[in-house]
Amino acid sequence: MSTHSIFDIAGPIMVGPSSSHTAGACKIGQYARALFHKTPKKVTFYLHGSFGEVYKGHATDRALLAGVMKFRTSDTRIKTSFDIAKEKGIAYKFIKKDLGAKCHPNTVKMVLESGKEKMTITGSSIGGGMIEIVKLNNFEISLKGVAGKYLSLVVSHDDNPEIIVKLGKKLKALGLKIANIESTSYKKKTLSVLSIEGKRITIPEAKEMETIEGVDFVRALTKIDN
Amino acid sequence: MKYSFKTAEQLLKLCKKHNLPISLIAKRYEAERCDKPIATVRRKMKQARDAMYEAVRKGIKSDEKTETKMTGGDAKNLFKQLNNLRNMMGNKVTVRAMAYATAVGEQNANMGRIVAFPTAGGAGVIPGTLFSCAEHFHAGKRKLLRGMFTSAAIGLIIAEGATLSAAKGGCQAEVGAAVSMAAAGLTEMRNGTPEQCVHAAAMALKSYLGLVCDPLGGLVEVPCIKRNALGCMVAIGASDMAIAEVESYIPFDEVVGAMKEIAEIMSPKLRETALGGLAVTKTGIEIKRKLGLI
Ligand code: SF4
Numbered sequence: 081m082s083t084h085s086i087f088d089i090a091g092p093i094m095v096g097p098s099s100s101h102t103a104g105a106c107k108i109g110q111y112a113r114a115l116f117h118k119t120p121k122k123v124t125f126y127l128h129g130s131f132g133e134v135y136k137g138h139a140t141d142r143a144l145l146a147g148v149m150k151f152r153t154s155d156t157r158i159k160t161s162f163d164i165a166k167e168k169g170i171a172y173k174f175i176k177k178d179l180g181a182k183c184h185p186n187t188v189k190m191v192l193e194s195g196k197e198k199m200t201i202t203g204s205s206i207g208g209g210m211i212e213i214v215k216l217n218n219f220e221i222s223l224k225g226v227a228g229k230y231l232s233l234v235v236s237h238d239d240n241p242e243i244i245v246k247l248g249k250k251l252k253a254l255g256l257k258i259a260n261i262e263s264t265s266y267k268k269k270t271l272s273v274l275s276i277e278g279k280r281i282t283i284p285e286a287k288e289m290e291t292i293e294g295v296d297f298v299r300a301l302t303k304i305d306n
Numbered sequence: 307m308k309y310s311f312k313t314a315e316q317l318l319k320l321c322k323k324h325n326l327p328i329s330l331i332a333k334r335y336e337a338e339r340c341d342k343p344i345a346t347v348r349r350k351m352k353q354a355r356d357a358m359y360e361a362v363r364k365g366i367k368s369d370e371k372t373e374t375k376m377t378g379g380d381a382k383n384l385f386k387q388l389n390n391l392r393n394m395m396g397n398k399v400t401v402r403a404m405a406y407a408t409a410v411g412e413q414n415a416n417m418g419r420i421v422a423f424p425t426a427g428g429a430g431v432i433p434g435t436l437f438s439c440a441e442h443f444h445a446g447k448r449k450l451l452r453g454m455f456t457s458a459a460i461g462l463i464i465a466e467g468a469t470l471s472a473a474k475g476g477c478q479a480e481v482g483a484a485v486s487m488a489a490a491g492l493t494e495m496r497n498g499t500p501e502q503c504v505h506a507a508a509m510a511l512k513s514y515l516g517l518v519c520d521p522l523g524g525l526v527e528v529p530c531i532k533r534n535a536l537g538c539m540v541a542i543g544a545s546d547m548a549i550a551e552v553e554s555y556i557p558f559d560e561v562v563g564a565m566k567e568i569a570e571i572m573s574p575k576l577r578e579t580a581l582g583g584l585a586v587t588k589t590g591i592e593i594k595r596k597l598g599l600i
Contacts, residue, residue: 085336085339086333086335086347086455086458087336087351087354088462089423089458089461089470089487090351090421090423090461091421093354093357093420093421093422094419094421094422096414096415096416096418096426097415097426097525097527098427098526099424099425100473102417102426103422129579130577130578133524133579133580134523134579136524136597136599137523137525137597154419156417156418185574185577185578185579186473205471207425207471207473208471209422209425209426
């Protein structure tokens with residue numbers, strides 16, 4: 081099957097000027113916000129390749145920050161996101177940085193912080209507003225932001241297959257099917273990305289799954305705009 | 307998956323098997339893919355159409371210049387010529403198409419709302435071409451949607467076989483892809499066969515192979531907006547050729563393959579980094595300096 085939706089091509093409806101540098105950037109910001117799960121107090125953006133060269137004129141900076149504040153790609157407030165962030169007391173910084181030849185030319189590494197909590201997320205804008213999250217903290221992942229029937233559940237947990245079995249049971253009880261699981265491990269921790277079929281997962285439901293022993297966090301990426 | 311396709315060959319086979327135009331295969335593909343009714347898919351495309359229409363409507367009236375003062379107000383200039391067609395070599399359809407495409411490009415440059423169809427940089431070509439031609443043959447809104455679905459199907463094949471990212475493939479992947487998509491969409495709106503649509507797409511894309519992405523100061527303004535306007539002319543021309551039963555000697559899928567190969571050998575300086583081509587002309591350097599980029 082093609083990985084693309086017709087509406088990855090005929091869309092998104094977005095605020096200009098660039099689908100990869102503005103809309104894609106906004107989406108990467110939304111994903112980062114959803115994975116971090118709260119509004120950060122401080123965000124640092126490391127811009128790689130073309131992102132680093134031309135981010136200002138394409139409003140990549142404003143769009144990334146807008147995404148972190150949960151604005152949609154079609155939200156005309158993207159134009160003034162710096163001011164809005166200041167009002168909300170979010171500190172932000174943009175730094176041009178070479179993240180290595182392996183990275184897609186439109187890549188950003190984001191460090192989100194709030195008090196003691198900290199998360200590092202790397203994402204690439206792969207064209208036409210489509211994006212991919214390639215790294216979360218130390219885990220290499222592949223989380224594609226394309227429209228479709230699956231939604232992604234990102235789970236960080238101890239290296240123990242039992243945990244996924246328990247999680248599967250909880251999902252089944254909610255009437256959800258796991259279509260695919262991809263896991264990566266790093267130093268006795270595993271990050272699993274589950275493709276789920278069925279209804280949306282609510283925040284309380286995700287919180288409830290976090291009570292499984294050995295689970296660090298569960299994030300349901302359901303409210304991201306596509 | 308009954309309606310899945312990644313290449314033009316597969317798409318044409320589906321059209322033949324089900325005796326349907328490309329647009330309907332695309333619609334069913336999407337419905338099947340997201341497990342949603344056809345009506346939902348149609349509604350989503352209508353939203354895209356309405357958003358494009360809004361951008362055109364705003365753009366043809368706007369005098370607003372961008373922050374760099376490089377662009378703005380040209381859509382209005384072009385649109386005015388519709389009252390003065392004697393002055394023009396092109397006809398009403400082509401001048402209007404250029405006005406509409408410019409309108410969308412200017413809205414985009416001013417951070418207005420547009421539809422990235424397939425990308426923001428190339429967003430003017432499809433509304434420019436399809437809207438202007440639809441007005442000409444008094445096509446209903448339904449027909450316009452058919453053109454949009456067919457355009458999207460062609461874009462999907464390019465995304466699968468090559469890329470729609472200028473950072474990866476240069477402008478051939480943005481404006482080039484858009485022109486190819488518009489040529490196919492227009493051909494279906496004119497009741498061309500699926501084969502004719504694909505030939506139009508192939509002929510259009512061949513004309514754009516190798517086009518580099520070299521925007522001044524890295525901004526989607528110069529040469530982007532004018533490339534959109536002129537792209538409509540090529541889309542209309544390619545569609546005319548296909549309707550006249552001119553065929554592309556090279557099949558579309560092979561053209562897409564060539565595009566991919568060219569993307570791989572294209573210098574990164576010519577792929578959305580503003581480090582080559584027009585971006586480093588004397589004028590380009592001046593703009594960079596003004597923006598504090600050097
Ligand atoms: S020159 Fe580059 S930025 Fe401009 S339309 Fe072409 S691909 Fe897009």
